Amino acid sequence: MKLIVGGSTGFVATEIIRQALSNPAVTSIIALGRRETPVPPNAGPGADETKLKSVLLNDFENYSDATKKELAGADACIWTLAVTPSKYKSFPWDDVVKVCRTYTAKALETMSQLPRGDATKPFRFIYVSGVNSERDQSKKPLILGDYCLMRGAVETLVLDYATQSNGTVEACIAKPGVINAPGHTRPLWQKGFYALIGLPNIQVTEIAASLLDQAINGVREKDTLSNEDMVVMGQRVLAEREQEKAGVVDN
Template sequence: MKLIISGATGFVAREVIRQSLSRNEITSVIALARKPVSIPEKLPPDANPSKLKSVVIEDYENYPEEVKNEFAGAAACIWTVAITPTKSKTYDFEEVKRVCQTSTIAGLRAMHESGVSKPFRFLYMSGAAAERDRGKPGETENKVLQLAAELDGVEASVVKPGFITAPGEIMKSIAGTMIQYTIGIASISVVDLATAMLDQVANGFEKDPLMSEDLIRIAKAHQVPGE
């Protein structure tokens, strides 16, 4: 399967790319970002770097034909472009809406128009605390699901992870444990998050939304060999 990963220079996307290069069912990875994407470091021995193709997009709201041509035949997309809830407080609301909502909808439309395969699975990464009410950050989730229902052959789901930790970062792990203890939202490692998202786009969406507990369970049941 051909997989599109948006926001490909980001923390989560880099791990998704790293794992994708070792998964046999993934034959091609389109890394979409506003600057060139390099091959991740510390690839496992079974990784195939030749599967990765970096595609630069100047504006996530506008897709030239040469970019759409790269999308053709794709079976899925993991969309990670966003402004995190913490950082969103420092941005104007309209800018947050443009990045998180307008760009996402434009991206999904462009992919559909490019001639992706059917079914085409679109997985949108949100946050555990995002509410789907109108005017709130989680409203984008509803917009994505509604558009997917309108487009022929498109399936969509939303992942809503809690605090995301990185391997070897003890302080982040401690912070994640404290957050889970105080507000009841489970933290998840970036490795498990990427594993679970790749499983869902490859094998079909189990449910919507997919919360941290779901993602951890899926990751443990479908670990990539060597992880």
């Protein structure tokens, strides 16, 4: 399977790539970003670094023919590119909307129309959103209201595109809460704020494992994954990998 990781130098994307390098089901990884994407640290002894190719894109509203050629043949994309809730006030609102909505729409449209190795299977687009994103535009959240409505509208855009594709696109929305990892620290005020509003937690290894599972095996039970869905799925997938490694060692 050829996998595209959009926003490839980010926190979650780096872990997705790290795990994909060791996953035999993934034969090629296109790391799409504005900066060169290095091989993640601690890739592991089973990692095949030759699977990774960094593709630079300076303008996410315009995909050159050369870029399209690199993306062609992909079976799935995990799209992590966005302005996060903790940083969105640092940018003009129009820029936040452009990164979160316009770039996502353009990526989905462009990638889904490229030729694939097996055209009988749908192109899988996994969109990483957030736990408090609201699709119902009449229900503005009290906290980060405009931002949550905007991210919810993007979720609807992605799902509607898949529905209208006549089976050529399969979409999944991931709605994680606070994503943690060993050594990944946050300011005390941010930790307190997240605790105050009751955001659920997930480990970066868990969300990466669950998103990879969706990209490889397809969207099965539901097209929207809650934080708890991904915790359960991620822990199961990670446990299965450990069992597979142990089986190889025992043999």
